[in-house]
Structures are given as structure tokens and as C-alpha cells.
Amino acid sequence: MSEPRKLEVLRAIVEDYVHSREPVGSKALVERHHLGVSSATIRNDMAALEDEGLITAPHTSAGRIPTDKGYRLFVDQISAVKPLSPAEKRAIQTLLEGSEDLDDVLDRTARLLSQLTNQVAVVQYPHLSRAVVRHIEFVLLAPRKVLIVLIADSGKVDQRVVDAGQDLSDETLAALRTRFLTGVAGTPVAILPQHLAAVVAGCTPAERPVATALGKGLEGLAHNSREDRMVLAGTANLARSNVDFPLSIGPVLEALEEQVVMLRLLSDMAQDPRGVAVSIGRENPYDGLAEASVVATGYGPDASAKVGILGPTRMDYPTTMAAVRAVARYLSRILGP
Amino acid sequence: MSEPRKLEVLRAIVEDYVHSREPVGSKALVERHHLGVSSATIRNDMAALEDEGLITAPHTSAGRIPTDKGYRLFVDQISAVKPLSPAEKRAIQTLLEGSEDLDDVLDRTARLLSQLTNQVAVVQYPHLSRAVVRHIEFVLLAPRKVLIVLIADSGKVDQRVVDAGQDLSDETLAALRTRFLTGVAGTPVAILPQHLAAVVAGCTPAERPVATALGKGLEGLAHNSREDRMVLAGTANLARSNVDFPLSIGPVLEALEEQVVMLRLLSDMAQDPRGVAVSIGRENPYDGLAEASVVATGYGPDASAKVGILGPTRMDYPTTMAAVRAVARYLSRILGP
């Protein structure tokens, strides 16, 4: 029993099963793939593969389907990432080029990726931490309510309304704005808190309470900003694969909606040497995703924000990985300097 | 055959069917509701209701279920909006009070509404048109790329990156900013274009091209801003009602994702006298929603932005309408002055 052939058999099973969504038997296998041996031999190989936990039979007299472990081996050792077609590359380029707004870019990216892969696309907002404060604006909405706007050089704009704790005049606020602006402009967002503290400390006692409130607001913005947001697209693809999620797509939709779960999952995924991380079935920490796989990768200058897709375990990994990787590259380029 | 009793029978059918999701027969009806007549009489009434197209029988020997028309009559004439429980009112109040950011408010609203109704909640971003320009900011991201930020007094912040068409210095940009700011501050967003034109006209020939680009950007922001965005929550509720959407929830998810479709639908819905609009089944312009109903209402100062839910035609209209109405009221109050 040759080891290379066994792997070849596993590859064939994965490919056929992904294609036909039906358990694949020994006879069909020798017909579709020209392995130079008979079905009986394949049966022996399959029995071995089953012993190793790489494939399993849904019931006694059915073909075999890959287990999570089988997919893992396939992804890690057997498959090669398929290059995208020129048409697809062109589609990516033209679609992403027309956009201006960051929101717009991420939105288009998600839609594009979901169309390319026929799966649900997930795009995380870029992290703010490496960015530099470009501008600060305070706007008085009501005597005590101040809208804080923080603009980073990445083009990201975040806002929040804070309660100043006391009535304010436009003049006071303008003075404070200048104070803050000179104090923190050009500061990396990551170390913003220290600088804010210095600004607050430099205020007159009269200004102090308001300054503290504003400082807290800014700090909150910097810390808790949109980096924990994400954009979804292609949710309808889940329904199409009604067959793929035998139980129900409910838990999957729940996971997608609980952004915390998804974001956690995305950041926890180990990076694959080929630059695309894959998390398969029960490898996922969240139970609702036991029959789902996530393919993701980082993008942007430090690859800290993630872009990826979620689909059934039974998915075309090579093509999907290629699409995710390509989209991430284009995205980095667009957002780059 | 008395007319009032016929309506009573329709009401009973709707209520029982919503509750049991099974066709309801004449005998079960007289048992559950104490109409003072026998099942044979009810059968006559039901035959009449069927002739009028208000109910239908899935097959020869099954009970009846309401048609879209039947639900319509039920909603319009028979049902009374159920008041919310005090606990629910409290939940609304406490959940919405803790929020600061507009994004945050709408997000919480959507989640809340989806939990209250067990349906998919849809919240449209408020319109900008009645708002007044509070502040304008230009930020130079690259020699030719300018980030425009438009802050309205409603607390809404919109941004966009435009290409200035030529290299700029910080000074030039600051000068233009002052020019624009004095020209349009306090202007209602609706009539922004005229004022922008005036500002551009007042520029020196050297400034003209850049000013034009910036003006166009601002105009675009004002016009095409987030008013055509929306927030979703509770998509997983669609899956739970797997039984309710016999065909597939695919088309429904597609409709939800095609924001244009949903927004169009929301604005087209006729307002019900009781303040909540309902669109039932095939009344919906979009085919994918043929088995879905939308319950929505406006919120905010001019009730132009919509909040609502989407669910199966077979839904508890009285309770749902109450929840939507209540949430819209609280939302208006929170966003109000």
C-alpha cells in the first residue's frame, strides 16, 4: 500500500465530494480519476484512511466523505492554491478602483469577495492603533453636549457625543479645541492617552472638569473605535447551501451577527505559511460554526485587520484561498500610501 | 349568516393559525373560541370567506389559512394594537439610554427590536436633508487627496476623500476651508448646493479648480450621504422560522442585503392611520418577499427615516405593530433635541 497513492486518494475524495456533495465510493473514484489500480485496491486505501480518521462513512454502505482532519491535511499538504483567472483579477481591480470613502471600499470588498467565492464575506475595519492623529474637532450640539470628532491620517473618522458635565460656550470649547489639538496632533493613536493626560493637566482649574470629560471621550474613541466592527456580504449564500448546513443556518447567522465572536475568531486564527489562515469545522471555537470553515488573512500595512470568508466545511479551498489572498492584496494596495 | 360573526371567524382563524402554524378547521374553531354556534355554521361562514378570497385551503381536506387579503383585513379592521408589557417598556428605555453615538443608538435599536419581535429588524439612518451644516473640515491626506468632513447639527458626521486635481499646501487648504465655512455654516443641508456655488464663484481664478472639486465633494456628501444606509439585526430569526418560509430564505436574505430594495420598500409604504405601516406578502413589490411582511414606521422629527421589522406573513401583527411603534417613539425621543 503506497503512501503517495493514499494521499492521492484523499485528494480525489475531497475534490469529488466538494464537487458532487455526495459520498464518494471506490468504484466512482477509479472511473473519474485515472489512478492505475482497481477499485478493490482503493477500498483498502480508503479503509486505511478511515482508520487514520481522515475520512468517514455516513452509514455502512455509502461512500466516504472527508472529516475535518481530512480537510486539514488536504489544505496543508495536498492542495495547491489555484491562481485566479485574468477576468477575476480584472473584476477585482475595476471594482475597487472606483471607490473613495473607506466605508465604501470595505463595502465593495465584501460584496466582491462574496461574489467571487459564493460564500459569506467578512471584512474587519482596519485598526486605528498605528495611525496618527490628524485632527480633532469639537462641536457644541447642545449647551452640555459636545460632539467629538477624531480624524486619523489613515482617513478614518470617528465620532462620539459626550456630556460635558456643565454648560459651555462656543468660545470655551474653541479654546479647549486648540489646546487639545496642539497637544496631540501628530501623536500615534496608540499612545494618545498619555498625551491627553498631559493636556488635561495643563488646563486651568476652571477648565479641568470639561477637559477631563473631553479627554475621556477622545481616549474612548481611540481605544474602542471601529476596529471592532466589520462588514458582511453574501449572507444569502448561506441559504443556497441549504444542503450544506443540514441542521440549520440559524447558529451560523447568530455567530455572524455577534460581531464579537467573529472578530475574536478572525484574530485567533493561526497564519498559514501561504499567507491565508484556514479554520475548519470543529476547529472553530464557536459551536455554531461546527460545520463551517473560515478562510481569512490580514490586510493593510501590518496585516492586523482581517478579510475573509465563511462557508460550509465542504468548500473549494484552493479557489477560495486564492480569492481571499488576491482580494487582501488589492485591498492593501488601495488603502496603502 | 351574520356579517359580524364572519369577521369574528376570520379573526379566530388568523389568531389560531399564527399561534399553531397549522391550517385551522371548523371543529377546532368552535372548541377553542366560544362562538355560540355549531361547526356546520362555521363551515358555511368559512365557505363565504373563501369565496371572498380572505382564506384558502391548502388541499381538499385541510383546514383554512388566511390569504394576504385576509391578513390585510385583519390588520386594517379587526385587530387592536396590543400594549407592550411594562417589562418590555422598561427594557426599551434602559437599553437605549446608555448610548452616545448615533451609530450606537441605531445598532442598539435594531437589536432591541429584533429581540422584542423575534423578527429581523431594519433601521434606516436618519435623513440629513432637514439638518443644518454645523462644521466643515478639510484634511490633507496626500498632496492631492483631501478628506472632506461634513458635520451636521443633528450630530451626524459624513466624510469622503476627493482628488483635488492638483497639489495643495496646507495653507491653501486652510484658506479654502475658511471660505467654505463662512459661506455655508448654518445652511440647511437641503439648499447646500446653491450656497456652495456662490462660494466657488467667489474664489480667485487660481483657487477655482480646487474649490470646484471640493464643492462637488461636499454636494455629494450632502446628497448621497448615509440616508441610504441601514442597520440590520436578528437575521438569525429567519432561520428559526424555517417552517415559515417553506421555499427558502435565500431571496429574503438577498432582499435584505440589497439595501436599495429595502429602502425603497420602506419609503413606499403607505402610512396606516394608527401610525404603523404594514405591507403583506405579495403586496410587496419585490418577488423575493412574496411570503414576507414588513411592519414599519417613521421616526425622528419629520418621521422621514424608517424603523421596522420583516418577518413571515404568518406573524403576530398586533404585538409586532405595538413593538415597532413603541421603539420608534423612544427612538424619536432619544434623538430629539
Next chain:
DNA sequence: GTTAGCACTTAGGCATGTCGAGTGCTAACG
């Protein structure tokens, strides 16, 4: 206008039988 009674229809559950795909095992082969 209401009711009782009855013949009729039909979906759904259940047992049964058949078919085909696929397996595991054994014995033979090179």
C-alpha cells in the same frame, strides 16, 4: 338562518418489498 348527518377527499404515517451502491473479507495471482 342554523343544525345534524353523511358521503367523500386527502395528507401523513406505517409496514412492506425491491433495488442499487458500496463495503469488507477471503482467496488467488504475479
Next chain:
DNA sequence: CGTTAGCACTCGACATGCCTAAGTGCTAAC
């Protein structure tokens, strides 16, 4: 020792037939 052919066996999928419960429509009587 790895490979192959052959065969008995298992089990799901599907079709068939049967029965029951639920519900209807109609007619004749109240």
C-alpha cells in the same frame, strides 16, 4: 507483499399499498 477478483452482506432510497384522522360540502330537517 501488494494487488485483484469475486461474493455475501448491509443499508439507504424509493415505490407500493393500506389505514386513519381531519376536514369539507351538501342535503334535508328544524
